[in-house]
Amino acid sequence: MKKKHMEIYRADVMGFCYGVKRAMKIAEKAAKDGVKAVTYGPIIHNPQVVGRLAEAGVPAVNELDEVKDEIVIIRSHGVGPSCYNTLKCKNLALMDATCPYVKRNQEITRQLVADGKQVVLIGEKKHPEMKSVAEWAVGHSYMVETMEDVDALPPMQEAHIVIQTTFSVALADRLITAIKQKVPVVHVNKSICDATMQRQQAARELARKVDVMIVIGGCNSANTGRLAEVCRSEGAVTHHIETAEELKPEWFRSQDKIGITAGASTPDWIIEEVVGIMENMKEMLDQEEMNLDVHKGSVVEGKVIEVLDDKAYISFGYKTEAVLQAHEYSYPAPASLKDVLKVGDTLRVQVVSGVKEDSTIYVSKIKVDRLADWDVVEEAFQKGEPVECEGIEAIKVGLLVQIKSLRGFIPLSQGDLRFVHSLQGLVGQKFPAKILEVDRTKNRLVLSRKAVLEDQKNTEMDEIEEAYQNGTVLQGTVKKIMPYGAFIGINGVEGLLHISDISWKKIGKVEDVLKPDQVIDVKIKSFDREKQRISFTHKDCLPNPWETAVHDHQIDDVVDAKVVKILEFGVIVELEDGLTGLLHINEMTDDHNKKPGDICQVGDDLKVRIINIDEGRRRISFSLVEAPVHDAPEET
Numbered sequence: 001m002k003k004k005h006m007e008i009y010r011a012d013v014m015g016f017c018y019g020v021k022r023a024m025k026i027a028e029k030a031a032k033d034g035v036k037a038v039t040y041g042p043i044i045h046n047p048q049v050v051g052r053l054a055e056a057g058v059p060a061v062n063e064l065d066e067v068k069d070e071i072v073i074i075r076s077h078g079v080g081p082s083c084y085n086t087l088k089c090k091n092l093a094l095m096d097a098t099c100p101y102v103k104r105n106q107e108i109t110r111q112l113v114a115d116g117k118q119v120v121l122i123g124e125k126k127h128p129e130m131k132s133v134a135e136w137a138v139g140h141s142y143m144v145e146t147m148e149d150v151d152a153l154p155p156m157q158e159a160h161i162v163i164q165t166t167f168s169v170a171l172a173d174r175l176i177t178a179i180k181q182k183v184p185v186v187h188v189n190k191s192i193c194d195a196t197m198q199r200q201q202a203a204r205e206l207a208r209k210v211d212v213m214i215v216i217g218g219c220n221s222a223n224t225g226r227l228a229e230v231c232r233s234e235g236a237v238t239h240h241i242e243t244a245e246e247l248k249p250e251w252f253r254s255q256d257k258i259g260i261t262a263g264a265s266t267p268d269w270i271i272e273e274v275v276g277i278m279e280n281m282k283e284m285l286d287q288e289e290m291n292l293d294v295h296k297g298s299v300v301e302g303k304v305i306e307v308l309d310d311k312a313y314i315s316f317g318y319k320t321e322a323v324l325q326a327h328e329y330s331y332p333a334p335a336s337l338k339d340v341l342k343v344g345d346t347l348r349v350q351v352v353s354g355v356k357e358d359s360t361i362y363v364s365k366i367k368v369d370r371l372a373d374w375d376v377v378e379e380a381f382q383k384g385e386p387v388e389c390e391g392i393e394a395i396k397v398g399l400l401v402q403i404k405s406l407r408g409f410i411p412l413s414q415g416d417l418r419f420v421h422s423l424q425g426l427v428g429q430k431f432p433a434k435i436l437e438v439d440r441t442k443n444r445l446v447l448s449r450k451a452v453l454e455d456q457k458n459t460e461m462d463e464i465e466e467a468y469q470n471g472t473v474l475q476g477t478v479k480k481i482m483p484y485g486a487f488i489g490i491n492g493v494e495g496l497l498h499i500s501d502i503s504w505k506k507i508g509k510v511e512d513v514l515k516p517d518q519v520i521d522v523k524i525k526s527f528d529r530e531k532q533r534i535s536f537t538h539k540d541c542l543p544n545p546w547e548t549a550v551h552d553h554q555i556d557d558v559v560d561a562k563v564v565k566i567l568e569f570g571v572i573v574e575l576e577d578g579l580t581g582l583l584h585i586n587e588m589t590d591d592h593n594k595k596p597g598d599i600c601q602v603g604d605d606l607k608v609r610i611i612n613i614d615e616g617r618r619r620i621s622f623s624l625v626e627a628p629v630h631d632a633p634e635e636t
Contacts (some may be wrong), residue, residue, distance in 0.1 A: 020100055080132050280411070316349070414451070556609060
């Protein structure tokens with residue numbers, strides 16, 4: 001009977017929906033353009049995507065009180081009117097990434113309430129989308145998630161139903177039927193989006209055909225959780241995972257058909273990584289099945305009876321000779337076996353094929369040589385120590401590596417600290433890696449370069465944390481210049497030096513002061529190890545003019561100053577040594593009809609007199625000695 005092998009099938013529809021793609025496009029463009037922005041809550045229900053956005057400079061915040069001057073991106077699940085009001089009151093700019101289908105639900109609900117209708121919201125009470133929709137109907141709606149919620153509805157003659165866009169189609173139908181039995185007149189707004197229905201139907205059809213379903217998506221994603229429920233309801237053994245790292249070979253060892261689907265918040269790169277790892281598992285499992293049939297593993301001593309360039313024939317006492325191929329002699333393989341063997345030589349070899357009368361028997365010398373190397377890697381595995389690898393070949397799902405005489409595999413997800421699409425850059429390179437799995441009986445050696453890099457990064461973070469606690473001055477390199485500051489690198493760790501922390505003087509453009517690859521002294525201003533977020537200050541490594549230069553000035557001194565900011569009641573001026581202070585309008589003119597902007601402009605050079613110095617409050621006041629001269633407008 002022919003053995004069956006694991007087969008992998010993808011759902012016809014899965015991954016990002018239109019609303020999620022739109023939200024991601026808005027957030028990714030903000031990151032690419034260097035816009036100072038945050039998302040109000042996770043932009044979508046996928047931790048990996050949210051983490052990537054944060055690394056790109058667009059973090060998520062849970063409270064608007066955390067926002068200072070950043071642009072606020074409304075996440076795909078939407079918000080209620082109170083949030084829009086708060087943003088308006090705080091004078092904060094926004095980019096609205098609310099899913100159009102959610103937006104439609106909000107508008108339907110708002111209009112129903114305006115028309116005096118009673119609204120019943122069907123969906124998950126704790127889901128952010130439902131919370132946002134409910135805010136548009138405060139005091140005029142009831143939320144229904146279960147049959148118990150239907151039973152708890154008060155008497156009403158008419159109900160208008162609005163459904164969560166990602167809710168279960170089947171459950172929504174059951175709840176609507178129950179409501180109709182209780183309420184005489186029911187109007188239903190079919191607001192479950194087409195993408196949700198299509199994904200659920202595609203998952204349902206695939207789950208009926210396979211033994212195991214892998215559902216990919218955030219654990220906090222409602223639509224992904226719904227897909228898992230749909231698959232289980234069809235009888236498939238279902239595993240809900242976020243990333244390929246959660247896959248376990250034992251899930252598939254005895255199964256024939258595997259289905260894969262993904263939620264509307266799952267990016268293509270995560271789906272492809274899971275599919276790639278699954279395909280690699282399939283190859284390993286198929287190999288295991290074959291080895292169970294044909295691999296004997298016996299170590300025998302034989303004599304060379306014939307030598308050719310590409311193979312040698314070995315007699316070890318069986319009725320037929322065994323074949324030792326050149327690539328099974330050593331690594332790298334010799335150009336010709338005639339260069340290393342002669343008739344009569346005795347070798348210890350391992351049988352690598354079935355010993356059958358009607359088939360060729362193959363043996364390997366390199367496998368015997370590898371026994372000692374297996375001892376080395378097993379010891380390294382037990383001690384958690386890295387081993388040196390060399391990249392041999394980049395494949396779709398990872399990298400094949402050489403460790404002494406052994407071959408190993410680094411999955412794509414374990415090749416670097418961040419996900420990369422290929423490990424081709426490591427081919428021909430030697431580097432340390434930690435062993436994740438070692439099984440000499442199955443010739444399986446799985447490693448992680450990522451684990452070594454994480455250890456190195458932890459060590460670097462320890463040094464950064466110590467420097468932060470001690471207030472140590474460090475030398476950093478300018479890696480990237482942005483409109484709002486510069487990214488500074490120290491021992492492989494990068495952090496932000498904000499424009500306000502570069503100098504005690506006001507800076508117009510970062511590039512006027514800093515250049516790429518410039519080495520500067522910095523101190524760590526703030527440090528969040530958990531979020532791996534660091535901010536630096538350069539000006540704290542420089543003399544503070546309020547501690548040094550202020551002593552060079554006295555009241556009644558006349559000094560040169562530059563206008564750096566116009567206020568309603570005066571202007572802020574800066575002295576050459578970095579001190580700044582106020583030149584009040586009363587000290588500029590006696591004409592009460594004039595405003596500060598009528599007298600001077602930002603960038604003007606003034607002669608001013610010091611009229612007050614308050615070192616305790618770090619304030620200095622001036623009066624105007626000589627106003628700037630501006631060319632009078634030409635008469636026409």
